[in-house]
Amino acid sequence: MTVTAYLVLATAGQAITRTTEAAERGADPPAFFGVDPNWACVEPIGPVARIPGEGPRLDPARPYLSFGVADGNAVLWDAKAGESVKVPASKVRLVPAEGAHQVCRAV
Secondary structure: OHHHHHHHHHHHHHHHHHHHHHHHHOOOOOOEOOEOOEEEEEEEOOOHHHOOOEOOOOOOOOOEEEEEEEOOEEEEEEOOOOEEEEEEHHHEEEEEOOOOOOOOOOO
């Protein structure tokens, strides 16, 4: 049982590492454990300064790696900062981006 738990955790860690490394290179990240991360432009609904969240402040001019919405929050990866970002999904629109190097429409 302990060995199985270790293998599951090790596999999850490797998947996360592959995904974040792909994001930092600007490549399309692989899917893992039913999660299919995609590049998205994050368009704020209202002023960016008024959007609460965790992690670096949003920059609407560049794409983020989106892991979807969980518990009412858009779950993102900021490849430039190398950090995760969570913002209320009701405060942003996630618009599919062609890739990491796309210039998003700054609102």
